[in-house]
Amino acid sequence: MRLTLNIWRQANADVQGAMHRYELDGVSEDMSFLEMLDVLNEQLNAKGEEPIAFDSDCREGICGMCGLMINGMAHGPEVTTTCQLHMRSFNDGDEITIEPWRAEAFPVVKDLCVDRGALDRMIQSGGYISANTGSAPEANSVPAARDKAMRAFNVATCIGCGACVAACPNGSASLFVGAKITHLGELPQGQPERDSRVVGMVAQHDHEGFGGCTNIGECTAACPKEIPMDVISQLNKDLRTALKNGH
Amino acid sequence: MASPTLVKGVRSTRSTIALKLTMALSGLAFIGFVLGHMYGNLKAFSGHDAFNEYAHHLRELGEPLLPYGGFLWVMRVGLIVALVVHVVAAVALWRRAAKARPVSYVAKKNQASSLSSRTMRWGGITILLFLVWHLVNFTIGKVNPQGGETNDPYNLLVDTFDLWWMTAIYLVAMVALAMHLHHGTWSALQTLGLTNTAQSRARAKAVGWIVAVVVAGGFSLVPLFVLFGVITK
Numbered sequence: 001m002r003l004t005l006n007i008w009r010q011a012n013a014d015v016q017g018a019m020h021r022y023e024l025d026g027v028s029e030d031m032s033f034l035e036m037l038d039v040l041n042e043q044l045n046a047k048g049e050e051p052i053a054f055d056s057d058c059r060e061g062i063c064g065m066c067g068l069m070i071n072g073m074a075h076g077p078e079v080t081t082t083c084q085l086h087m088r089s090f091n092d093g094d095e096i097t098i099e100p101w102r103a104e105a106f107p108v109v110k111d112l113c114v115d116r117g118a119l120d121r122m123i124q125s126g127g128y129i130s131a132n133t134g135s136a137p138e139a140n141s142v143p144a145a146r147d148k149a150m151r152a153f154n155v156a157t158c159i160g161c162g163a164c165v166a167a168c169p170n171g172s173a174s175l176f177v178g179a180k181i182t183h184l185g186e187l188p189q190g191q192p193e194r195d196s197r198v199v200g201m202v203a204q205h206d207h208e209g210f211g212g213c214t215n216i217g218e219c220t221a222a223c224p225k226e227i228p229m230d231v232i233s234q235l236n237k238d239l240r241t242a243l244k245n246g247h
Numbered sequence: 248m249a250s251p252t253l254v255k256g257v258r259s260t261r262s263t264i265a266l267k268l269t270m271a272l273s274g275l276a277f278i279g280f281v282l283g284h285m286y287g288n289l290k291a292f293s294g295h296d297a298f299n300e301y302a303h304h305l306r307e308l309g310e311p312l313l314p315y316g317g318f319l320w321v322m323r324v325g326l327i328v329a330l331v332v333h334v335v336a337a338v339a340l341w342r343r344a345a346k347a348r349p350v351s352y353v354a355k356k357n358q359a360s361s362l363s364s365r366t367m368r369w370g371g372i373t374i375l376l377f378l379v380w381h382l383v384n385f386t387i388g389k390v391n392p393q394g395g396e397t398n399d400p401y402n403l404l405v406d407t408f409d410l411w412w413m414t415a416i417y418l419v420a421m422v423a424l425a426m427h428l429h430h431g432t433w434s435a436l437q438t439l440g441l442t443n444t445a446q447s448r449a450r451a452k453a454v455g456w457i458v459a460v461v462v463a464g465g466f467s468l469v470p471l472f473v474l475f476g477v478i479t480k
């Protein structure tokens with residue numbers, strides 16, 4: 001198939017970027033979206049032009065590196081990561097607009113690559129449990145109720161890709177923070193630091209320049225792991241509890 | 248660009264979520280008020296004397312514990328405080344959101360959000376503008392758009408809504424209120440952390456629909472029935 005691509009090009013963080021137009025022929029519908037971009041880059045290389053910078057790592061939907069805004073949708077039209085999106089989701093002759101995640105807290109590094117370090121700093125500010133090192137504890141010594149363990153596991157599938165931030169009109173990272181709060185808060189190991197975790201993560205969230213949540217739900221719709229909105233309710237509840245406890 | 252540092256001296260009270268909690272609580276106070284207000288307005292269906300009797304009774308409520316009109320003043324002070332809190336928080340969060348995405352997308356699709364959720368801020372401004380006129384009309388100014396008497400609450404109401412364009416203005420405001428409540432009710436429950444399952448989330452959204460339809464629908468009845476000549480002087 002033949003495509004027209006409108007792609008954001010920006011040499012580095014300090015200069016202005018702009019949309020550039022590329023025509024690409026001979027795209028197979030079995031290619032992944034990133035393979036399609038690889039083909040375009042081979043052609044740019046052959047012409048001696050600077051290839052388009054975009055992130056990827058695992059290319060199997062588990063690392064969260066590959067986020068792109070495709071035709072106004074984070075990770076494009078399917079519920080999956082950009083690397084797992086295939087060209088059969090598009091039609092011959094389509095025009096596709098490709099942009100980096102847009103957020104104050106995700107500065108563009110180059111072209112389509114952004115710095116998602118803000119997510120790591122939120123983890124550093126509370127998204128962990130403290131555990132003693134040494135030999136592994138006996139597996140069944142701390143019982144976890146099945147429904148809580150299931151909920152924790154379901155939201156632990158968050159890969160930190162940043163699609164929730166990219167899709168949110170407020171540029172909020174509440175779905176990401178909520179996923180971590182719920183994941184750790186449902187498990188016995190997460191209890192000792194529960195109050196300080198939510199206060200620390202939310203403070204770092206606000207400090208990074210993410211917006212506040214208005215519960216509109218674009219984040220969930222964009223999430224490749226289908227993290228549900230109720231993690232944001234859990235986040236709000238945990239913060240309210242910490243408030244009550246004087247944190 | 249955000250500074251890549253870890254924040255120190257964190258307090259739950261300074262967070263965006265605390266700000267949202269104040270919005271949710273003041274919003275819920277408004278919902279309680281508009282439900283009571285809407286119910287009171289329906290007294291217009293019982294005729295001139297019953298309606299004015301009710302208006303008078305509101306001023307006597309709580310006597311002798313409260314002075315004449317005391318209950319209304321308690322309500323007014325409460326509502327003014329709630330309004331200031333609600334609007335100050337809304338403005339603060341709006342400004343934050345604007346700064347959180349300094350470069351906008353060339354293409355952006357909304358995939359899941361409702362129209363009412365995306366128009367909360369402009370809808371809120373619409374309600375605020377309407378509120379100013381509404382108070383000038385019936386409370387502070389007592390303006391009779393037909394130029395008639397103003398010290399008889401029932402007759403002022405009938406004179407106002409006899410004008411089709413006055414009724415139209417009120418109906419537009421009720422659409423704005425309905426949309427604000429459709430998203431606002433569910434959003435407040437979510438902000439308070441009461442929607443931790445898919446089921447409770449669906450229920451909160453249903454409550455949003457019910458509150459919106461009951462409040463805006465109930466308020467719209469009196470103007471419409473005046474305009475169509477059912478409620479008359």
Ligand code: HEM
Nearest residue numbers: 214270271274277278337367368371372375431434435438
């Ligand atoms: C007077 C002008 C008003 C303005 C400027 C205003 C503005 C806003 C804004 C910007 C939001 C946040 C929306 C969001 O987070 O998605 C909001 C939420 C809300 N508003 Fe208003 N509003 C006004 C009046 C009202 C009234 C009269 C009511 C009720 C009758 C109301 C009830 C609510 C509720 C329940 C929420 C949800 C709180 C939450 O999201 O947690 N508001 N309002």
Ligand code: FES
Nearest residue numbers: 059063064066083
């Ligand atoms: S490259 Fe790892 S999730 Fe897409």
